[in-house]
Amino acid sequence: MTGTPWLPAHVVDVRDLTPRSRSIVLEVPGWPGSLPGQHLDVRLTAEDGYRAERSYSIAGFGPGERVELAVDEVVDGEVSPYLVRDIRPGDFLEVKGPLGMYFVWRDADPSPVQLIAGGSGVVPLLSIARARAVAGTDQPFRLLCSVRSPEDAMYRDEIEGLEAAGVEVEWIYTRRAPARSARGAGRVRPGELATLTWPPERHPLVFVCGPTSFVEYVADVLVDAGHPALRIRTERFG
Amino acid sequence: MAQFTRGFGGRRRESNPELPPGQYLTNDFPVLSAGPTPRVTRDEWRFTVRTETGLDRSWTWDEFTALPIEDVHTDIHCVTRWSKLRTHWRGVSVDTLLDGIDSAAVSAMAHSYGGYTTNVPLADLLGGKAWVAFEFEGAPLAPEHGGPARLLVPHLYFWKSAKWVQGLVLQVRDDPGFWEQNGYNMHGDPWLEERYW
Numbered sequence: 001m002t003g004t005p006w007l008p009a010h011v012v013d014v015r016d017l018t019p020r021s022r023s024i025v026l027e028v029p030g031w032p033g034s035l036p037g038q039h040l041d042v043r044l045t046a047e048d049g050y051r052a053e054r055s056y057s058i059a060g061f062g063p064g065e066r067v068e069l070a071v072d073e074v075v076d077g078e079v080s081p082y083l084v085r086d087i088r089p090g091d092f093l094e095v096k097g098p099l100g101m102y103f104v105w106r107d108a109d110p111s112p113v114q115l116i117a118g119g120s121g122v123v124p125l126l127s128i129a130r131a132r133a134v135a136g137t138d139q140p141f142r143l144l145c146s147v148r149s150p151e152d153a154m155y156r157d158e159i160e161g162l163e164a165a166g167v168e169v170e171w172i173y174t175r176r177a178p179a180r181s182a183r184g185a186g187r188v189r190p191g192e193l194a195t196l197t198w199p200p201e202r203h204p205l206v207f208v209c210g211p212t213s214f215v216e217y218v219a220d221v222l223v224d225a226g227h228p229a230l231r232i233r234t235e236r237f238g
Numbered sequence: 239m240a241q242f243t244r245g246f247g248g249r250r251r252e253s254n255p256e257l258p259p260g261q262y263l264t265n266d267f268p269v270l271s272a273g274p275t276p277r278v279t280r281d282e283w284r285f286t287v288r289t290e291t292g293l294d295r296s297w298t299w300d301e302f303t304a305l306p307i308e309d310v311h312t313d314i315h316c317v318t319r320w321s322k323l324r325t326h327w328r329g330v331s332v333d334t335l336l337d338g339i340d341s342a343a344v345s346a347m348a349h350s351y352g353g354y355t356t357n358v359p360l361a362d363l364l365g366g367k368a369w370v371a372f373e374f375e376g377a378p379l380a381p382e383h384g385g386p387a388r389l390l391v392p393h394l395y396f397w398k399s400a401k402w403v404q405g406l407v408l409q410v411r412d413d414p415g416f417w418e419q420n421g422y423n424m425h426g427d428p429w430l431e432e433r434y435w
Contacts, residue, residue: 004434008241043260046247053260055318078249078262092241099434101420102272212269216382219274229274230353236269 006043006094007031011087012066017154020073021120022084023059025066028095033063036131037104037124037207037235040067040097044079054079057123057209057235058098059155061131067095070154072120103207103235105131111205112140114198116218118210119147124235125209126155133165140204142168144196146188146214149176170196190221200226209235256313257321258428264320267383272416275381276352276402283386285370286405289341299386303372305330310369312392314399315428327390329371332363335406343408347415348389348400355415356400357424358391360408367393370403395426395433 013025034040038061043053060068073084087093105113105128113132115125122145132141143162147153150173163169172192177185188196198204206227208218215236222232251262280299287295297305310327345359362368371390372379379385384401391398397417418424423432 044243044246045241046250047242048247049242050247050250050253051260052246052250052262053319078251081249082246086245087243091244093243096434099421102416212382216269216275223274229276232274234271234273236271 011091034098035104036061036128038098043094070123107135114204114206115143116208118214121210146172206232212236261321288407317395327371328373329369332368345412346406351402357415
């Protein structure tokens with residue numbers, strides 16, 4: 001009853017990102033390509049016909065039939081533990097997408113971009129940062145990543161490499177900071193958000209993605225700081 | 239079964255005939271919204287019904303909550319695949335809000351504080367199918383869940399139950415709202431899986 005069809009997909013590559021998350025590259029014949037920031041639905045069918053469906057952010061973007069997902073394990077979850085622990089190259093599943101036309105960055109928009117990630121919320125924001133690199137723009141970009149500990153940082157090496165391309169990257173460690181860190185561990189504070197992100201005077205387009213409590217908190221602080229609500233796009237999970 | 243996912247299904251949930259296809263049961267109350275949560279006080283809150291000819295009918299919070307209030311026990315289904323069963327709401331029926339209004343409209347655009355909109359056919363809003371709700375499980379509706387008041391159209395996916403609702407604009411054509419322009423279905427029946435374009 002909906003125009004977007006389920007497409008058969010095969011796993012071509014899996015890679016551990018952290019002890020509880022993994023990237024999964026799918027080969028999807030007929031995939032129409034995706035915009036930076038979009039997501040898709042995954043459908044798994046057990047041998048006896050039992051099915052489960054979930055939504056996941058796309059880490060890549062653009063044309064082509066290779067689709068990169070990144071999945072963080074939800075404790076007691078039904079689908080994510082399978083995707084993080086069990087799936088392997090050659091396995092079959094189905095996808096529907098790409099989905100969502102709002103939490104999307106279009107390189108025709110010249111505004112500075114502020115990306116703010118809580119945990120695995122970094123996945124669609126990485127997609128946006130990758131798109132900036134491919135666009136070859138020197139558009140001002142900042143990425144603030146809040147993670148529990150250094151070991152919980154998905155795509156850490158790639159994200160640190162973004163700095164060489166002109167993306168300012170900031171890390172917040174909520175539970176355990178690296179030994180060399182002067183800040184220590186703890187949730188991001190309003191004053192830190194003000195100094196680690198573009199100020200309202202720069203008129204940035206802001207993307208915030210993460211758990212609901214993180215997104216609610218960050219978006220509230222940004223509105224209080226003077227960012228127009230309609231310039232803050234949010235995506236939440238949990 | 240043409241093809242299956244090797245090794246999947248070990249942790250499956252019990253199947254439940256109360257769940258529409260592709261949904262799973264949650265006991266939490268997750269949040270779907272596109273931007274920051276608007277903060278609207280009851281003092282500044284207004285609810286307005288506007289006809290296609292531009293006639294307004296408007297209520298303050300006190301006027302609104304003096305209207306006949308109904309108890310609603312219902313299941314709710316979010317397009318992001320969670321469902322909650324047997325939730326309890328209190329609010330004013332859309333039948334009450336549109337009672338006696340002279341209109342040839344087929345649809346309504348729900349407008350929210352914060353600027354978001356969603357379109358709902360009148361056939362899905364009238365006849366005891368929809369409310370403007372301000373209480374959830376015996377307490378005032380929390381801001382992140384749409385408080386002070388949200389539309390409640392529980393037989394459609396929950397994005398149609400516009401949070402922070404401030405009015406209904408009747409329209410003679412079923413024009414798409416914000417969510418519908420950004421990838422979601424014009425109607426949104428969970429039993430027909432009308433999720434996306």
